[in-house]
Amino acid sequence: MTNNISYGNLYIVPTPIGNYNDITQRALAILNKVDFILSEDTRKTGILLKYFNINNKLYSYYEFNEYKQTINVIKSLQNGKNIALVSDAGTPLINDPGYRIVQLCRTKFNNTIKIIPLGGPCAAILALSASGLPTNRFCYEGFLSKKKNKRIKRLQELKFEYRTLIIYESKHRILNCLYDIKNIFGENRYIVIAKDLTKKWENIHGDTVFNLINWINLDKNRLKGEIVLIVQGYNQTVIINNNDKIIKILYELKKELSTKTAIKIVSQIYKIKKNILYKLIISKNID
Template sequence: MKNNHGTLFVVATPIGNLGDMTTRAIETLENVQRIYAEDTRNSLKLMRYFGINNDLLALHDHNEVQKIEEIQKFLEAGNDAALISDAGTPLISDPGYKLVRELGKADIKIVPIPGASAVITALSIAGIPTDRFTFEGFLPAKSTARKQVLAGNALEPRTQVYYESNHRVQACVEDIVEVLGANRQITLARELTKKFEQVYRGPVGYLGEWLDEDTKRLKGEFVLVLQGADKQDDHSASELDHRKMLKVLIDELPVKQAAKIASQLSSMTKNEAYQLALSLK
């Protein structure tokens, strides 16, 4: 039996250039009764630019769970609402999946209004294989944890996409070089769709130098598109990868802990990883 519930529209907004706002997105935001935004101060500027005056309410990581019941009742009463993020497509490294999950369970209609996405935009200009890729979001803020994640992805053959902030991008690049080597191909996309958009394509070993050449290159928002590992079938290549991974881990962790993590991330047993770690000390 058809219910009379309202609809939640998940609406993509521009990642920089306001000209990328779609007609359908504008019409949707004009017609809903409420708009839920990650940061109402940021989204208010967007609403004013397009002359949209509907109720704007906050939905972010710290209140999402508490807001679900309120939003569900609002929609069950027959009202429509929209969910937007600060920029780009909601739920992609942004709040909202818990809300969407619970509303789906409640049989409330959820409609995507597609548009800009920094992940897809960066992939489209990367010049790196895009037939298979993984999106990893933001890497950990601390170097040790960041290296562990990179080491875990060292043998991943698919293209990897990461977000990074301006105050960590240089340290992140240094860690990528240390863990994966200087020859891995990378595309760094900075300030996508904005006035000062810049793109670096080439070996990651030269990226740090490129960033250092102009301090302006360290400003803004970054997407890193990292080429996947080459397929390596021979034992010597695998052993080399194991050594590289363990070298990074034992620089930051006790040997026993490093060996345990390495065994979880590779085909090595704990004992094999421990013996190899001892030989590298």
């Protein structure tokens, strides 16, 4: 017996994060033709649709109605409806609701409901591409916890992460976050702050976390807007060469101990490779 069931498609549609000119022709075509659009914030999406003269049904899908709406969406897809999923801005599901719908489509329906992602803007990738930090390996952390203790714990776990880190932060917590990074990663860790990407007030600024904090404190307007932090990954050679504390300890130990013993002690305390410490002693002329 032939199965004549024809399921609908779920389109993952990125929308501009600031500059409306970044929307693609394909995104506009999909938003026009689907049976309805599922949006995290119908007010924001409504403004976007109005700007492009798109008259389509718009339904909300956010954290607090996610379970109920997931069931409704799956039923609609089963009935052959085509649906577009958008977020407030940028690529859906990146720190936004939508995961449960996609997961159910993949698992419960064994790929019979097609998930069709479209290309488009993503603040994390835009900031990374303009940071000047390594892009071959990176780690996306999204928003760190609002609670200081949890934020500190997570940063401690990330202290020795060698990949470039991508962190989202709000204007209300950015300074607290930077102070925590300084205290845990060290004041010389290089960070790029990307603010209001693609908008009129776009600003991308990189410096050590120590200097970055001072830069923000000089002008609190630099706190405004949507912020992405691109944080240099842990690099023993770079970080140790700029760590005055480690250099001072080696200098003091060398007064009383052999080079080999001084290196062994510092290596055990700071979990630093011995060959890196040996190169440091030579480069800094520590005798």
